[in-house]
Amino acid sequence: MTLPTLNDVTSCLSAYDPDALPVRDAQRIIRDFIKPVDGIDQVPLLAALDRVLAADIISPISVPAHDNSAMDGYALRGADLTATGPVTLAVVGTVFAGRPCAVVPASGECVRIMTGGVMPAGCDSVIPQELVAAIGAGSITIAPGVIRSGDNRRFAGEDLSAGSAALRKGKVIRPADLGLLASLGIATVPVTRRLRVAFFSTGDELRSIGQPLDAGCVYDSNRYTLHGMLTRLGCEIVDMGVVRDDPQALEDALRHACENVDAIVTSGGVSVGAADYTRAIMAKLGDVSFWKIGMRPGRPLAFGRIASNGHSAFLFGLPGNPVAVMVSFYFFARDALLRMMGAEAPLPLFKVRSSCAIRKKPGRTEYQRGILARGDDGAQTVRITGAQGSGILRSMSEANCMVILHDEQGNVDAGDLVEIMPFEGLM
Numbered sequence: 300m301t302l303p304t305l306n307d308v309t310s311c312l313s314a315y316d317p318d319a320l321p322v323r324d325a326q327r328i329i330r331d332f333i334k335p336v337d338g339i340d341q342v343p344l345l346a347a348l349d350r351v352l353a354a355d356i357i358s359p360i361s362v363p364a365h366d367n368s369a370m371d372g373y374a375l376r377g378a379d380l381t382a383t384g385p386v387t388l389a390v391v392g393t394v395f396a397g398r399p400c401a402v403v404p405a406s407g408e409c410v411r412i413m414t415g416g417v418m419p420a421g422c423d424s425v426i427p428q429e430l431v432a433a434i435g436a437g438s439i440t441i442a443p444g445v446i447r448s449g450d451n452r453r454f455a456g457e458d459l460s461a462g463s464a465a466l467r468k469g470k471v472i473r474p475a476d477l478g479l480l481a482s483l484g485i486a487t488v489p490v491t492r493r494l495r496v497a498f499f500s501t502g503d504e505l506r507s508i509g510q511p512l513d514a515g516c517v518y519d520s521n522r523y524t525l526h527g528m529l530t531r532l533g534c535e536i537v538d539m540g541v542v543r544d545d546p547q548a549l550e551d552a553l554r555h556a557c558e559n560v561d562a563i564v565t566s567g568g569v570s571v572g573a574a575d576y577t578r579a580i581m582a583k584l585g586d587v588s589f590w591k592i593g594m595r596p597g598r599p600l601a602f603g604r605i606a607s608n609g610h611s612a613f614l615f616g617l618p619g620n621p622v623a624v625m626v627s628f629y630f631f632a633r634d635a636l637l638r639m640m641g642a643e644a645p646l647p648l649f650k651v652r653s654s655c656a657i658r659k660k661p662g663r664t665e666y667q668r669g670i671l672a673r674g675d676d677g678a679q680t681v682r683i684t685g686a687q688g689s690g691i692l693r694s695m696s697e698a699n700c701m702v703i704l705h706d707e708q709g710n711v712d713a714g715d716l717v718e719i720m721p722f723e724g725l726m
Protein backbone atom coordinates (compact mmCIF):
# COMPACT_ATOMS: atom_id res chain seq x y z
CA MET A 300 0.00 0.00 0.00
CA THR A 301 1.37 3.45 -0.87
CA LEU A 302 1.26 5.84 2.04
CA PRO A 303 0.10 9.40 1.40
CA THR A 304 2.70 12.16 1.35
CA LEU A 305 2.31 15.26 3.48
CA ASN A 306 1.62 17.11 0.27
CA ASP A 307 -1.30 14.75 -0.49
CA VAL A 308 -2.73 15.48 2.94
CA THR A 309 -2.20 19.25 3.02
CA SER A 310 -3.63 19.68 -0.48
CA CYS A 311 -7.03 18.67 1.00
CA LEU A 312 -7.06 21.84 3.11
CA SER A 313 -8.73 24.87 1.55
CA ALA A 314 -5.83 27.12 2.59
CA TYR A 315 -2.48 25.78 3.74
CA ASP A 316 0.24 28.08 4.99
CA PRO A 317 2.99 26.28 6.94
CA ASP A 318 4.04 29.62 8.42
CA ALA A 319 0.59 30.43 9.82
CA LEU A 320 -1.16 27.16 10.48
CA PRO A 321 -4.22 27.10 12.76
CA VAL A 322 -4.09 24.46 15.54
CA ARG A 323 -7.09 22.55 14.15
CA ASP A 324 -5.47 22.28 10.68
CA ALA A 325 -2.22 20.97 12.15
CA GLN A 326 -4.20 18.44 14.18
CA ARG A 327 -6.10 17.35 11.11
CA ILE A 328 -3.00 16.96 8.94
CA ILE A 329 -1.37 14.82 11.64
CA ARG A 330 -4.50 12.72 12.05
CA ASP A 331 -4.82 12.13 8.29
CA PHE A 332 -1.13 11.34 7.85
CA ILE A 333 -0.43 8.86 10.63
CA LYS A 334 -1.25 5.17 10.30
CA PRO A 335 -2.10 2.66 13.04
CA VAL A 336 0.58 0.01 13.62
CA ASP A 337 -0.09 -3.66 12.93
CA GLY A 338 0.17 -6.34 15.57
CA ILE A 339 -2.02 -7.77 18.29
CA ASP A 340 -0.84 -9.18 21.62
CA GLN A 341 -2.96 -11.72 23.48
CA VAL A 342 -2.32 -10.83 27.12
CA PRO A 343 -3.55 -12.22 30.44
CA LEU A 344 -6.44 -10.16 31.80
CA LEU A 345 -4.49 -8.22 34.45
CA ALA A 346 -1.78 -7.26 31.95
CA ALA A 347 -4.44 -5.59 29.78
CA LEU A 348 -4.74 -2.57 32.11
CA ASP A 349 -4.13 0.68 30.16
CA ARG A 350 -3.67 -1.24 26.90
CA VAL A 351 -5.87 -0.67 23.84
CA LEU A 352 -8.47 -3.29 23.01
CA ALA A 353 -7.76 -4.73 19.54
CA ALA A 354 -11.19 -6.31 18.90
CA ASP A 355 -14.79 -5.99 20.09
CA ILE A 356 -15.50 -8.23 23.08
CA ILE A 357 -18.79 -10.05 22.60
CA SER A 358 -20.39 -11.34 25.82
CA PRO A 359 -20.25 -15.15 25.82
CA ILE A 360 -22.80 -15.22 28.67
CA SER A 361 -25.47 -13.03 30.21
CA VAL A 362 -24.55 -11.21 33.42
CA PRO A 363 -26.27 -11.88 35.71
CA ALA A 364 -27.16 -15.28 34.37
CA HIS A 365 -30.49 -15.44 36.32
CA ASP A 366 -33.08 -13.06 37.70
CA ASN A 367 -31.93 -12.51 41.27
CA SER A 368 -32.52 -10.55 44.43
CA ALA A 369 -30.94 -7.13 45.08
CA MET A 370 -31.63 -7.42 48.84
CA ASP A 371 -31.57 -9.80 51.75
CA GLY A 372 -35.28 -10.32 52.44
CA TYR A 373 -38.26 -12.26 51.13
CA ALA A 374 -39.09 -13.02 47.50
CA LEU A 375 -42.80 -12.89 46.76
CA ARG A 376 -45.42 -12.56 44.07
CA GLY A 377 -46.24 -8.87 43.50
CA ALA A 378 -49.85 -9.84 42.84
CA ASP A 379 -50.16 -10.83 46.53
CA LEU A 380 -49.49 -7.25 47.69
CA THR A 381 -52.52 -5.09 48.49
CA ALA A 382 -52.79 -1.33 48.73
CA THR A 383 -55.29 -1.35 51.55
CA GLY A 384 -54.26 -3.68 54.34
CA PRO A 385 -51.39 -5.75 55.68
CA VAL A 386 -50.58 -9.05 53.95
CA THR A 387 -49.35 -12.17 55.71
CA LEU A 388 -47.33 -14.66 53.65
CA ALA A 389 -46.13 -18.11 54.64
CA VAL A 390 -42.36 -18.58 54.38
CA VAL A 391 -41.85 -21.85 52.48
CA GLY A 392 -38.08 -21.97 51.96
CA THR A 393 -34.75 -20.21 51.87
CA VAL A 394 -32.58 -19.29 48.85
CA PHE A 395 -28.87 -18.61 49.31
CA ALA A 396 -26.75 -16.89 46.64
CA GLY A 397 -24.99 -19.38 44.42
CA ARG A 398 -27.32 -22.29 45.13
CA PRO A 399 -29.99 -23.38 42.68
CA CYS A 400 -33.53 -22.52 43.76
CA ALA A 401 -35.79 -25.55 44.00
CA VAL A 402 -38.74 -23.90 45.76
CA VAL A 403 -41.79 -22.69 43.80
CA PRO A 404 -43.97 -20.65 46.16
CA ALA A 405 -47.70 -20.56 45.53
CA SER A 406 -49.89 -17.49 45.94
CA GLY A 407 -49.84 -16.44 49.60
CA GLU A 408 -46.34 -17.84 50.07
CA CYS A 409 -42.86 -16.30 50.02
CA VAL A 410 -39.24 -17.43 50.26
CA ARG A 411 -36.44 -16.07 52.44
CA ILE A 412 -33.77 -14.91 49.97
CA MET A 413 -30.22 -13.52 50.18
CA THR A 414 -28.77 -10.80 47.95
CA GLY A 415 -27.80 -12.41 44.64
CA GLY A 416 -30.02 -15.44 45.28
CA VAL A 417 -31.86 -16.76 42.19
CA MET A 418 -35.48 -15.56 42.15
CA PRO A 419 -37.85 -18.49 42.72
CA ALA A 420 -40.22 -19.20 39.81
CA GLY A 421 -43.34 -17.02 40.03
CA CYS A 422 -41.73 -14.42 42.31
CA ASP A 423 -41.11 -10.95 40.92
CA SER A 424 -40.48 -8.79 44.00
CA VAL A 425 -38.35 -8.76 47.13
CA ILE A 426 -39.11 -7.03 50.41
CA PRO A 427 -35.92 -6.17 52.32
CA GLN A 428 -36.01 -7.88 55.72
CA GLU A 429 -35.85 -4.56 57.62
CA LEU A 430 -39.10 -3.43 55.93
CA VAL A 431 -41.09 -6.44 57.06
CA ALA A 432 -43.69 -5.34 59.64
CA ALA A 433 -43.65 -8.57 61.62
CA ILE A 434 -41.73 -11.83 61.37
CA GLY A 435 -43.64 -14.73 62.93
CA ALA A 436 -42.96 -18.42 63.15
CA GLY A 437 -43.11 -19.48 59.49
CA SER A 438 -44.71 -16.27 58.20
CA ILE A 439 -44.13 -12.56 57.60
CA THR A 440 -46.52 -9.61 57.57
CA ILE A 441 -46.10 -6.72 55.16
CA ALA A 442 -47.72 -3.32 55.77
CA PRO A 443 -49.51 -1.76 52.77
CA GLY A 444 -47.46 0.43 50.41
CA VAL A 445 -44.04 -0.54 51.77
CA ILE A 446 -42.88 -2.00 48.44
CA ARG A 447 -44.25 -2.07 44.93
CA SER A 448 -44.53 -5.07 42.68
CA GLY A 449 -41.16 -5.63 40.89
CA ASP A 450 -39.03 -3.94 43.56
CA ASN A 451 -35.53 -5.25 44.30
CA ARG A 452 -35.48 -7.80 41.47
CA ARG A 453 -32.45 -7.82 39.18
CA PHE A 454 -33.03 -9.18 35.69
CA ALA A 455 -30.92 -11.78 33.92
CA GLY A 456 -28.66 -10.00 31.42
CA GLU A 457 -29.37 -6.51 32.79
CA ASP A 458 -25.62 -5.85 33.05
CA LEU A 459 -24.52 -7.68 29.88
CA SER A 460 -26.55 -9.85 27.58
CA ALA A 461 -25.04 -12.85 25.78
CA GLY A 462 -24.10 -12.02 22.17
CA SER A 463 -23.96 -8.24 22.65
CA ALA A 464 -20.79 -6.12 22.51
CA ALA A 465 -19.46 -5.69 26.03
CA LEU A 466 -16.43 -3.56 25.06
CA ARG A 467 -15.55 -1.91 21.78
CA LYS A 468 -12.29 -2.14 19.89
CA GLY A 469 -10.15 0.96 20.52
CA LYS A 470 -11.10 1.33 24.17
CA VAL A 471 -8.27 1.97 26.60
CA ILE A 472 -8.78 -0.67 29.27
CA ARG A 473 -9.56 0.76 32.72
CA PRO A 474 -10.04 -0.98 36.09
CA ALA A 475 -13.82 -1.20 35.48
CA ASP A 476 -13.13 -2.95 32.17
CA LEU A 477 -10.88 -5.51 33.88
CA GLY A 478 -13.77 -6.27 36.20
CA LEU A 479 -16.26 -6.40 33.34
CA LEU A 480 -14.06 -8.86 31.42
CA ALA A 481 -13.65 -10.93 34.58
CA SER A 482 -17.45 -10.99 35.01
CA LEU A 483 -17.60 -12.64 31.58
CA GLY A 484 -14.98 -15.23 32.55
CA ILE A 485 -12.50 -13.90 29.95
CA ALA A 486 -8.90 -14.73 30.87
CA THR A 487 -7.01 -13.49 27.80
CA VAL A 488 -7.51 -10.15 26.08
CA PRO A 489 -6.51 -9.07 22.55
CA VAL A 490 -4.71 -5.70 22.75
CA THR A 491 -2.84 -3.71 20.14
CA ARG A 492 0.88 -3.98 20.43
CA ARG A 493 2.65 -1.25 22.35
CA LEU A 494 3.97 1.58 20.23
CA ARG A 495 7.75 1.86 20.26
CA VAL A 496 8.76 5.48 20.64
CA ALA A 497 12.30 6.87 20.75
CA PHE A 498 12.96 10.31 22.14
CA PHE A 499 15.91 12.60 22.58
CA SER A 500 16.77 16.20 23.35
CA THR A 501 18.91 18.35 21.10
CA GLY A 502 21.05 21.32 22.04
CA ASP A 503 24.69 21.91 22.99
CA GLU A 504 23.59 23.90 26.03
CA LEU A 505 21.98 20.84 27.62
CA ARG A 506 23.62 18.97 30.45
CA SER A 507 22.45 15.70 31.89
CA ILE A 508 21.92 15.17 35.60
CA GLY A 509 25.26 14.37 37.20
CA GLN A 510 27.27 16.57 34.83
CA PRO A 511 28.61 19.96 35.97
CA LEU A 512 26.39 22.83 34.86
CA ASP A 513 28.80 24.91 32.78
CA ALA A 514 28.21 28.64 32.31
CA GLY A 515 25.22 29.31 30.06
CA CYS A 516 24.02 25.69 30.22
CA VAL A 517 20.78 24.19 31.52
CA TYR A 518 19.91 20.73 32.69
CA ASP A 519 17.95 18.73 30.16
CA SER A 520 14.44 18.65 31.63
CA ASN A 521 12.43 17.92 28.48
CA ARG A 522 13.61 14.33 28.29
CA TYR A 523 12.12 13.78 31.73
CA THR A 524 8.76 15.33 30.95
CA LEU A 525 8.68 13.37 27.68
CA HIS A 526 9.61 10.19 29.54
CA GLY A 527 6.69 10.77 31.90
CA MET A 528 4.15 11.63 29.22
CA LEU A 529 5.14 8.72 26.93
CA THR A 530 5.08 6.28 29.84
CA ARG A 531 1.59 7.44 30.79
CA LEU A 532 0.48 6.80 27.19
CA GLY A 533 1.59 3.19 27.54
CA CYS A 534 4.37 3.39 24.94
CA GLU A 535 7.49 1.24 24.94
CA ILE A 536 10.10 3.97 25.21
CA VAL A 537 13.67 4.28 24.02
CA ASP A 538 15.50 7.14 25.76
CA MET A 539 18.29 8.28 23.42
CA GLY A 540 19.66 10.97 25.72
CA VAL A 541 20.95 14.33 24.52
CA VAL A 542 22.12 14.62 20.93
CA ARG A 543 24.62 17.36 20.14
CA ASP A 544 23.94 20.09 17.58
CA ASP A 545 26.12 18.28 15.08
CA PRO A 546 24.85 17.15 11.68
CA GLN A 547 26.42 13.69 11.83
CA ALA A 548 25.32 13.03 15.42
CA LEU A 549 21.76 14.11 14.58
CA GLU A 550 21.65 12.04 11.41
CA ASP A 551 23.03 8.96 13.20
CA ALA A 552 20.49 9.36 16.03
CA LEU A 553 17.53 9.81 13.71
CA ARG A 554 18.57 6.89 11.48
CA HIS A 555 19.12 4.61 14.44
CA ALA A 556 15.73 5.58 15.90
CA CYS A 557 14.02 5.15 12.56
CA GLU A 558 15.30 1.61 12.19
CA ASN A 559 14.05 0.55 15.61
CA VAL A 560 10.81 2.33 16.49
CA ASP A 561 7.40 3.40 15.20
CA ALA A 562 7.66 7.05 16.19
CA ILE A 563 10.34 9.52 17.20
CA VAL A 564 9.81 12.51 19.49
CA THR A 565 12.55 15.12 19.67
CA SER A 566 12.77 18.36 21.57
CA GLY A 567 14.51 21.51 20.39
CA GLY A 568 16.03 22.76 17.19
CA VAL A 569 12.83 23.23 15.22
CA SER A 570 12.88 27.02 15.28
CA VAL A 571 15.39 29.09 13.30
CA GLY A 572 18.49 29.23 15.56
CA ALA A 573 21.89 29.50 13.82
CA ALA A 574 23.37 26.37 15.45
CA ASP A 575 20.35 24.20 14.73
CA TYR A 576 21.02 21.45 12.21
CA THR A 577 17.96 19.54 13.34
CA ARG A 578 15.66 20.91 10.66
CA ALA A 579 18.11 20.27 7.83
CA ILE A 580 18.76 16.67 8.90
CA MET A 581 15.09 15.92 9.45
CA ALA A 582 14.28 17.27 6.00
CA LYS A 583 17.11 15.26 4.46
CA LEU A 584 15.80 11.98 5.88
CA GLY A 585 12.21 12.15 4.74
CA ASP A 586 8.92 13.88 4.25
CA VAL A 587 8.90 16.49 7.01
CA SER A 588 7.08 19.81 7.29
CA PHE A 589 8.17 22.66 9.52
CA TRP A 590 5.26 24.67 10.77
CA LYS A 591 4.63 27.85 12.61
CA ILE A 592 1.38 27.18 14.35
CA GLY A 593 -1.02 29.93 15.45
CA MET A 594 -0.61 29.07 19.10
CA ARG A 595 1.32 29.94 22.20
CA PRO A 596 3.33 28.28 23.51
CA GLY A 597 4.43 25.69 20.98
CA ARG A 598 4.66 27.77 17.82
CA PRO A 599 7.31 25.80 15.91
CA LEU A 600 6.63 22.14 15.16
CA ALA A 601 8.19 19.63 12.78
CA PHE A 602 6.06 16.72 11.68
CA GLY A 603 6.37 13.98 9.11
CA ARG A 604 7.86 10.60 8.37
CA ILE A 605 11.53 9.80 7.96
CA ALA A 606 13.16 6.67 6.57
CA SER A 607 16.45 4.82 6.83
CA ASN A 608 17.48 1.45 5.39
CA GLY A 609 13.92 0.55 4.42
CA HIS A 610 12.43 1.41 7.83
CA SER A 611 10.28 4.44 8.44
CA ALA A 612 9.00 6.20 11.54
CA PHE A 613 6.70 9.11 12.22
CA LEU A 614 8.50 12.14 13.53
CA PHE A 615 7.33 14.77 16.01
CA GLY A 616 9.91 17.53 16.31
CA LEU A 617 8.68 19.43 19.34
CA PRO A 618 9.94 22.87 20.33
CA GLY A 619 12.67 23.13 22.96
CA ASN A 620 11.06 25.50 25.45
CA PRO A 621 10.04 23.36 28.45
CA VAL A 622 6.36 24.40 28.49
CA ALA A 623 6.11 24.36 24.69
CA VAL A 624 7.33 20.75 24.51
CA MET A 625 4.56 19.64 26.86
CA VAL A 626 1.82 21.66 25.18
CA SER A 627 2.83 20.37 21.74
CA PHE A 628 2.92 16.83 23.09
CA TYR A 629 -0.56 17.03 24.63
CA PHE A 630 -2.25 18.76 21.71
CA PHE A 631 -0.51 17.09 18.73
CA ALA A 632 1.61 14.05 19.59
CA ARG A 633 -0.65 12.46 22.22
CA ASP A 634 -3.66 11.96 19.97
CA ALA A 635 -1.48 10.73 17.08
CA LEU A 636 0.43 8.20 19.21
CA LEU A 637 -2.81 6.89 20.72
CA ARG A 638 -4.33 6.54 17.27
CA MET A 639 -1.25 4.67 16.10
CA MET A 640 -2.04 2.23 18.91
CA GLY A 641 -5.64 2.03 17.67
CA ALA A 642 -7.08 4.05 20.56
CA GLU A 643 -9.77 6.67 20.48
CA ALA A 644 -9.19 8.76 23.60
CA PRO A 645 -10.04 12.41 22.96
CA LEU A 646 -8.71 14.96 25.41
CA PRO A 647 -11.11 15.60 28.29
CA LEU A 648 -12.25 19.21 27.81
CA PHE A 649 -14.93 21.10 29.69
CA LYS A 650 -15.99 24.61 30.52
CA VAL A 651 -15.69 26.39 33.85
CA ARG A 652 -15.78 30.03 34.93
CA SER A 653 -12.57 31.96 35.22
CA SER A 654 -12.15 33.60 38.62
CA CYS A 655 -9.76 36.16 37.13
CA ALA A 656 -9.41 38.33 34.05
CA ILE A 657 -7.04 36.86 31.42
CA ARG A 658 -5.32 38.87 28.71
CA LYS A 659 -5.56 37.19 25.32
CA LYS A 660 -4.89 38.33 21.76
CA PRO A 661 -7.39 37.09 19.18
CA GLY A 662 -5.87 35.26 16.22
CA ARG A 663 -4.00 32.45 17.98
CA THR A 664 -4.76 29.66 20.41
CA GLU A 665 -3.29 30.15 23.88
CA TYR A 666 -2.68 27.34 26.32
CA GLN A 667 -2.42 28.96 29.72
CA ARG A 668 -1.67 27.03 32.87
CA GLY A 669 -4.56 27.02 35.32
CA ILE A 670 -5.49 26.00 38.83
CA LEU A 671 -8.95 24.55 39.13
CA ALA A 672 -10.44 25.00 42.59
CA ARG A 673 -13.83 24.70 44.25
CA GLY A 674 -15.49 28.08 44.81
CA ASP A 675 -17.68 29.12 47.78
CA ASP A 676 -20.80 28.01 45.86
CA GLY A 677 -19.32 24.53 45.33
CA ALA A 678 -18.73 25.10 41.60
CA GLN A 679 -15.25 24.80 40.11
CA THR A 680 -13.51 27.97 38.94
CA VAL A 681 -10.12 28.36 37.32
CA ARG A 682 -7.35 30.91 37.77
CA ILE A 683 -4.08 31.32 35.93
CA THR A 684 -0.87 30.20 37.66
CA GLY A 685 0.97 33.49 37.13
CA ALA A 686 3.72 34.22 34.61
CA GLN A 687 3.01 32.24 31.46
CA GLY A 688 6.43 32.28 29.74
CA SER A 689 7.24 29.27 27.60
CA GLY A 690 10.34 28.56 29.70
CA ILE A 691 8.54 28.67 33.06
CA LEU A 692 8.14 24.99 33.77
CA ARG A 693 6.99 25.81 37.30
CA SER A 694 3.75 27.06 35.71
CA MET A 695 3.09 23.49 34.48
CA SER A 696 4.06 21.92 37.75
CA GLU A 697 1.79 24.22 39.80
CA ALA A 698 -1.12 23.87 37.38
CA ASN A 699 -3.73 21.15 37.57
CA CYS A 700 -5.24 22.05 34.22
CA MET A 701 -4.65 23.84 30.96
CA VAL A 702 -6.88 26.76 30.04
CA ILE A 703 -7.50 26.72 26.30
CA LEU A 704 -8.29 30.08 24.75
CA HIS A 705 -9.22 29.51 21.13
CA ASP A 706 -8.17 31.56 18.09
CA GLU A 707 -11.14 33.90 17.97
CA GLN A 708 -11.22 34.56 21.73
CA GLY A 709 -10.13 37.98 23.04
CA ASN A 710 -9.59 39.09 26.66
CA VAL A 711 -11.44 37.06 29.27
CA ASP A 712 -13.33 38.83 32.08
CA ALA A 713 -13.62 37.36 35.56
CA GLY A 714 -16.76 35.18 35.54
CA ASP A 715 -16.53 34.24 31.83
CA LEU A 716 -16.66 30.58 30.83
CA VAL A 717 -13.37 29.17 29.52
CA GLU A 718 -12.42 25.75 28.24
CA ILE A 719 -10.10 23.67 30.38
CA MET A 720 -8.31 20.34 30.14
CA PRO A 721 -7.64 18.78 33.56
CA PHE A 722 -4.27 17.06 33.96
CA GLU A 723 -5.47 14.52 36.51
CA GLY A 724 -6.21 11.23 34.83
CA LEU A 725 -4.68 12.37 31.56
CA MET A 726 -2.93 9.55 29.79
Ligand SMILES: Nc1nc2c(c(=O)[nH]1)N[C@H]1C(S)=C(S)[C@@H](COP(=O)(O)OP(=O)(O)OC[C@H]3O[C@@H](n4cnc5c(N)ncnc54)[C@H](O)[C@@H]3O)O[C@H]1N2
Nearest residue numbers: 500502518519520521522567568569570598618619620623
Ligand atom coordinates in the same frame (compact mmCIF):
# COMPACT_ATOMS: atom_id res chain seq x y z
N1 LIG B 1 13.77 34.29 15.60
C1 LIG B 1 12.95 33.41 16.17
N2 LIG B 1 13.29 32.86 17.32
C2 LIG B 1 12.48 32.00 17.92
C3 LIG B 1 11.24 31.68 17.32
C4 LIG B 1 10.90 32.24 16.08
O1 LIG B 1 9.84 31.99 15.50
N3 LIG B 1 11.81 33.11 15.54
N4 LIG B 1 10.40 30.85 17.99
C5 LIG B 1 10.54 30.84 19.43
C6 LIG B 1 9.70 29.84 19.99
S1 LIG B 1 8.07 30.25 20.08
C7 LIG B 1 10.18 28.70 20.53
S2 LIG B 1 9.12 27.59 21.29
C8 LIG B 1 11.58 28.36 20.52
C9 LIG B 1 11.73 26.90 20.05
O2 LIG B 1 12.96 26.74 19.50
P1 LIG B 1 13.66 25.34 19.27
O3 LIG B 1 12.67 24.26 19.15
O4 LIG B 1 14.58 25.53 18.16
O5 LIG B 1 14.38 25.07 20.64
P2 LIG B 1 15.81 25.51 21.12
O6 LIG B 1 16.22 26.77 20.47
O7 LIG B 1 16.67 24.35 21.02
O8 LIG B 1 15.49 25.79 22.65
C10 LIG B 1 14.60 26.79 23.07
C11 LIG B 1 14.78 27.02 24.55
O9 LIG B 1 14.45 25.84 25.27
C12 LIG B 1 15.55 25.38 26.03
N5 LIG B 1 15.63 23.92 25.91
C13 LIG B 1 15.77 23.22 24.78
N6 LIG B 1 15.79 21.91 25.03
C14 LIG B 1 15.68 21.77 26.35
C15 LIG B 1 15.67 20.66 27.22
N7 LIG B 1 15.77 19.42 26.73
N8 LIG B 1 15.52 20.85 28.54
C16 LIG B 1 15.43 22.11 29.03
N9 LIG B 1 15.43 23.22 28.26
C17 LIG B 1 15.57 23.06 26.94
C18 LIG B 1 16.74 25.99 25.38
O10 LIG B 1 17.84 26.08 26.24
C19 LIG B 1 16.21 27.32 24.94
O11 LIG B 1 16.20 28.23 26.02
O12 LIG B 1 12.29 29.24 19.70
C20 LIG B 1 11.96 30.62 19.88
N10 LIG B 1 12.85 31.42 19.10
Ligand code: MOO
Nearest residue numbers: 596597598623689
Ligand atom coordinates in the same frame (compact mmCIF):
# COMPACT_ATOMS: atom_id res chain seq x y z
O1 MOO C 1 6.08 28.46 20.90
MO1 MOO C 1 7.25 29.09 21.97
O2 MOO C 1 6.82 27.92 23.01
O3 MOO C 1 6.08 30.24 22.59
O4 MOO C 1 8.35 29.80 23.16
